[in-house]
Amino acid sequence: MADGIVFDNIPGAGLVAPGFFFEVTSGGQFESNARMLVIGHANSGASLAVNTPVPLNSQYEADSIAGAGSVLADAYRIARANAPAQEIWGMAVAATGTTAAWTVSIDSVPAAGGVGVIEIQGEVISVSIAAGDTATEVATALAAAVNGYYNALTGASLAVTAASTDEVVTITARHAGLVMNSVDLHVPTGVTGNAFAGATTTTQTTTATGSPDLTTALAALGDDPFDFIATPFADETNLGRYETLMSDVSGRWSYLRQIYGHIVTAVVDSTGDLTTLGLSLNDRHLTVIPVIEGGSNPSPVWAWAAGLLGRVVPWLGDGSTGNVSRNQTGLVVEGVRAPRNRAYWPGYTQRNTFLKSGISTWSVNASGDVAIDKLITTYRQNPLGQTDTVFRDIQVLAQLIYMLKAYRAALSYEHGNKAIADSNPGGLGALVTIEDIRATMVHTADELERQGVQANAAEFARRLVLSRDNDNPNRVNMLAPIDTVDPLDIVAANARLFKQYRQAAAV
Structure with a gap:
């Protein structure tokens, strides 16, 4: 067809019986989704x-x-x-590997009771201590508090489990491997009245490997x-x-x-x-x-x-x-x-x-x-x-991901399932030329510049190079010299101080 209209499904020849035919195709709309x-x-x-x-x-x-x-x-x-x-x-x-483990020894318990506080992974675990509680009872309560911990506000649970024997609580990582060595156990001394401060001994007994x-x-x-x-x-x-x-x-x-x-x-x-x-x-x-x-x-x-x-x-x-x-x-x-x-x-x-x-x-x-x-x-x-x-x-890698997807989408929308020719004097919709592809690239660069991702679209258009491949006529080669927008990291200023601005001499 010489009118530039191209159909994907309706044939250009062979239809004789009357009818009104519409095929539905997409004009293309790019949307990036970063997963x-x-x-x-x-x-x-x-x-x-x-x-x-x-x-x-x-x-x-x-x-x-x-x-x-x-x-x-x-x-x-x-x-x-x-x-x-x-x-x-x-x-x-x-x-895989060995599993990290720690012990918390309850060395002493306040006779009048109180509250013991320990942090694990930055989460605060509190244990109420009644008057007369023994170290074994406190250890049992601490193990239960660790195992039952849940922060309803943030949804945090702990990457460890606990068990007690006498006055010692053994804390064990849920998983084997080196990353579990980064689990932190800390008895805060700045918490007023913390019964565990100075009254417990925390030791990593097994260092994880693997x-x-x-x-x-x-x-x-x-x-x-x-x-x-x-x-x-x-x-x-x-x-x-x-x-x-x-x-x-x-x-x-x-x-x-x-x-x-x-x-x-x-x-x-x-x-x-x-x-x-x-x-x-x-x-x-x-x-x-x-x-x-x-x-x-x-x-x-x-x-x-x-x-x-x-x-x-x-x-x-x-x-x-x-x-x-x-x-x-x-x-x-x-x-x-x-x-x-x-x-x-x-x-x-x-x-x-x-x-x-x-x-x-x-x-x-x-x-x-x-x-x-x-x-x-x-x-x-x-x-x-x-x-x-x-x-x-x-930012450069993220810009590249977005830009390359945008360029590929535009080329696919406009030139997918087409034939390549040096010229298209009949304006056939089934054909594209080097200049058609160039126009798609330049138009996309203009859009990316307006979106604040690519810089200097006009210079991109000037430097853009496209050519038919010498050995494979079905192939188009392209040099796309992309300039990206840069993050503003540094502002350097010379704050020059004057007692009084010098006045310009009268003419």
Whole structure:
């Protein structure tokens, strides 16, 4: 047909009998949906199958299928607190290794009774002590309080169980593995009248070892879209698996799959070792959150990964209003508590060092809340070993996910199931030319610029290069030089002081 109208179902020839025929097709409307995935352990006996991603719509559902107090249910709780409207999925993985354990010895009991307070994972557990209670009775009551703990306000349960023998309470992690060493037990001395202060001895009797093999779990993601993944498992082997999963050559970022995604994890270690870790990595699809060892950290490692990612995902997934491009500094993270020791709150110099080493940063505000400072990838150098900051900001990867999906959608809407020709003098709807494809790219760039994701659309149009392939006439090659909008991180000003402004000489 020479009028440019193309039909998908109504034939252009062969219809003779009269009729009024309408076919219904879509003109195309792009909408990006950034899906978040949290990875963790489910409790023994939980109904949730391992290595199977499932949508989680409420804390009740997470507790029901993964088990209250499980790493997965708690990671979901923290993520949901920071991203109330976000689509969040969960995936349980099998735990392996030794199981962490602690003892709390009740050394003495006030004769007149009182209240004993202990914190586990930053959650406050209180035990009422009656006059005349023995240490054994108090230990029994403490074990019961730990096992029955539930925070009705936040939905928090504990990742440990308890049992008592005489005056000793044994606290055992619900799961095996290294991540459980980040569970914190603390007897607060600042609580007035705390009967446990100075009257108990807390000891970690078994240090957990082992990390899960995430090979099967990561493979189970298939080609399902998971744009942002929070995981507490950051051992060297699993870091390598994440790199394979997101590989630009054969993984989710490769041209053959184009599924994309980004990994956010957290690591407990000293500042020196964290810096060394960052310098050993160079992966633009990985973000590492530092949890500084020795600072008495109330929140476990999975809370840091899920919490900080959850706090920024609503922005990172929002390419329609420019939120994806924004600076994130100062965003308060819900449900993650700062180290009790203020000496472990990273100052500007430490944060600057972390960022130059590929490690992301957080700060503590005047109210004592953990807040985002700057989230980055671990990418620092190009393949030739030269400094390269193009993929440093986490915003860039989120912008790329949104833009590439938008470009692919536009090309599909306008040029899918078409023929390619050097020219189209008849204006046939079944044909497209290089210039038609160019127009689609330029129009999409204009839209992305208006949305605050892509910058300098006019220059993009000038630099855009398209050509028919010399060997394969069915193929069009393209160079799309995309410029992104940058987060405003630093404002530097010279505040020059005058006693009095110099007056201009009269003419």
